[in-house]
Amino acid sequence: MSYEINDVKTGINHGKGMNYHVHDIRAEMKKLEEEGEIKIAHLIGPYKEEEVMYGIKKRVPLDMHYQHKSCGQCANLPGVPRSNFYYRDKLGIKYYNDMQQTSCTAWNYHASGLGNLVQLASVAARNWHRAYEEGYNFTIHCVTSFGNYLEMRHLLVGNKELRDSVKKVLAKLGRELVIPEEIIHDSEIAYALRDKILASADPKRLEGIKGLRAVEHYGCHFFKQVSDDIIGGKRPIVVGGLASTLGVQMEEYSKWFMCCGFGFRHILVNREFTRSAQNIKLKAIKQEVDPDMILVNCTGCGTTFDKTQWIQKVVGEDYHYPVVFYSQLAALALGAHPFKEAGLNFHVTPVEPLLDKMGIAYN
Amino acid sequence: MSEETKNPITEKIESTKGGHFYKEIMKDFRIKESLHGCLNCGTCVANCPAAAFYDYSPREVCQMIIEGDEETIEEYMKGKIWNCAQCYSCKYRCPKENSAADIVMAMREIAVREGLAAEALAGYTRIAKLVLTRGNQLAxxxxxxxxxxxxxxxxxxxxxxxxxxxxxxxxxxxxxxxxDRAWAAEDYTIYEMQKIWEESGALEKVGTVFPFLVDIVQEDMEDKAEEMEAKIQEKKEKLEASKK
Structure with a gap:
């Protein structure tokens, strides 16, 4: 049982009377469920346990996936949701692409301050309830949504006032507060399925992937906003773990931790900041690794890395690193057409040289 | 509040005299979780992408709330808070587990509410309109x-x-x-989203920056209200029945 770890205490002490205990939020949720305060959407079907911080086990559902989509991906990098559907189709995983879901609205919130916590948490709870009433496990495509839902779960479990306000809003919609047992990002699922993806992969495609050199970049809201419930803990492993299973040679670079420069509002109205941050990241990547591709799991970072390489010419740099999402790599390994099924032709930084190197035809 | 759950840092601040903005910030329950004292070590600044390019510092944000100086807070509220990239690198690295990013988020909310965000949100109309009328944020x-x-x-x-x-x-x-949107969210779904914004008080807040948007949303809701409320009523009855 994942709850056994709950009583582990750290020695962290922030001042008189401030003892912080490391505990698993699932235990708090269980307590609230027993008190009738919340409902928990328990996992449906088989699952695989993976370790998060302090050795706590996160249970990754392996079937019945509600696909909570990313507005940024669907609008801008549509090959990503298509690849997410593709690898599930290939592995025989049942999923539900719901049109009664909304965006999480966290991009808007972090960019503009429009909205408030009750609104943000109610939008989260409405989407969670959709998965619950349809009988699916809630899974998330977008890193902004993932970080937001981890935070909303934390705040809803920890704050009765917020919980009561959200319940009131939900009641006006004929809905109730049902918190998913696990908040899961799609890249965590792909990581948990890595051996299955490898076993089902096209041998010719694997031959092309073998030995490619890549660096990885994780969205800040994947591992910095709420750090204690991510597979691998504070240093994420899911993208590199999946890629190296498929034969990619993962390389380190000194600026791995640094934000890509997306900044939520900056990508819209202050792109000189975005470009400057990218310049630091890309320079380190070029000087230290010069990889075949940059692997990502985040909508905002994928957009920023893909769209901000061309403009670096103004500072005398010539970058051309194809940006590939973990699920696009998985889809390619499983035999997807790079354009018609993995949507790599929607990327602005050319992917053709990478596909040539992999021996994958695209026309 | 038990002795164990008291936060001596914020307790001390709360007891000092502060100005209007400061008091509004302290009402946000996230502040207690986001500030546990500050060593002034600068670890947050060293990791901050915004500090690398702007006159902005997460260390200053924490110190500012500890000091409670209204003038500095106002200066931040009027401009500097919008430089933060919301990357949470400060929260991840802080040895005291502070989160300047969360403090900034509370301040952005207040800046909008207090009518200080018009300049910062110029150029943001299209996103706000899409969120409120289409149910998703990008097209x-x-x-x-x-x-x-x-x-x-x-x-x-x-x-x-x-x-x-x-x-x-x-x-x-x-x-x-x-x-024209990220995916074709159904009309009923969009109505539910609009109702959340209205019921949570968030729509009223939008009016401080984009008053015309509030009119658009309210007209849209009125047009659909009869049909959508009937659906919601059905849902309420179904939920009640499932509880019995």
Whole structure:
């Protein structure tokens, strides 16, 4: 049982009377469920346990996936949701692409301050309830949504006032507060399925992937906003773990931790900041690794890395690193057409040289 | 509040005299979780991408709330808070587990409410309108090459071919091949979203920056109200029945 770890205490002490205990939020949720305060959407079907911080086990559902989509991906990098559907189709995983879901609205919130916590948490709870009433496990495509839902779960479990306000809003919609047992990002699922993806992969495609050199970049809201419930803990492993299973040679670079420069509002109205941050990241990547591709799991970072390489010419740099999402790599390994099924032709930084190197035809 | 759960840092601040903005910030329950004292060590600044390029410092944010100086707070509220990239690198690295990013988020909310955000949110109208009228935040149509000339020549090519490319990609996936929104969220879903914004008080807040948007949303809701409220009533009855 994942709850056994709950009583582990750290020695962290922030001042008189401030003892912080490391505990698993699932235990708090269980307590609230027993008190009738919340409902928990328990996992449906088989699952695989993976370790998060302090050795706590996160249970990754392996079937019945509600696909909570990313507005940024669907609008801008549509090959990503298509690849997410593709690898599930290939592995025989049942999923539900719901049109009664909304965006999480966290991009808007972090960019503009429009909205408030009750609104943000109610939008989260409405989407969670959709998965619950349809009988699916809630899974998330977008890193902004993932970080937001981890935070909303934390705040809803920890704050009765917020919980009561959200319940009131939900009641006006004929809905109730049902918190998913696990908040899961799609890249965590792909990581948990890595051996299955490898076993089902096209041998010719694997031959092309073998030995490619890549660096990885994780969205800040994947591992910095709420750090204690991510597979691998504070240093994420899911993208590199999946890629190296498929034969990619993962390389380190000194600026791995640094934000890509997306900044939520900056990508819209202050792109000189975005470009400057990218310049630091890309320079380190070029000087230290010069990889075949940059692997990502985040909508905002994928957009920023893909769209901000061309403009670096103004500072005398010539970058051309194809940006590939973990699920696009998985889809390619499983035999997807790079354009018609993995949507790599929607990327602005050319992917053709990478596909040539992999021996994958695209026309 | 038990002795164990008291936060001596924020308790001390709360007891001092503060100005209007400061008091508003301290009402946000996240502040207690986001500030456990500050060593002034600068670890947050060393990790902060905004501090690398702007006159902004997460260390200053924490110190400012500890000091409670209204003048400094006002200066931040009027401009500097919008430089933060909301990357949470400060929270991740802080030895005291502070989160300047969360403090900034509370301050942004207040800046909007207090009518200080009009300049910062200029150019943000299209996103706000999409959120409130379509149920999602981005649309392929918004990514026009003239709005993003720095994204390079391939954007122009993609923009002109996006309809046929999306048709090919999403064949067999209804609701995905749309260009005026990210996916075709149903009218009922959009109505639920609008109702959340209204019931939570968030829509009223939007009015401080984009008053015309509030009119658009309210008119949209009125047009659909009868049909949508009947659906909600059905849902309420179903939920009640399931409880029995």
């Amino acid at each position: 392929p149509d918004m990514l026009s090459p003239d709005a993003f000339p720095d994204w390079g020549p391939r954007m122009i090519e993609l923009s002109s071919k996006k309809m046929e490319m999306r048709e090919e990609l999403f064949e067999g996936f209804p609701g995905m091949n749309v260009v």
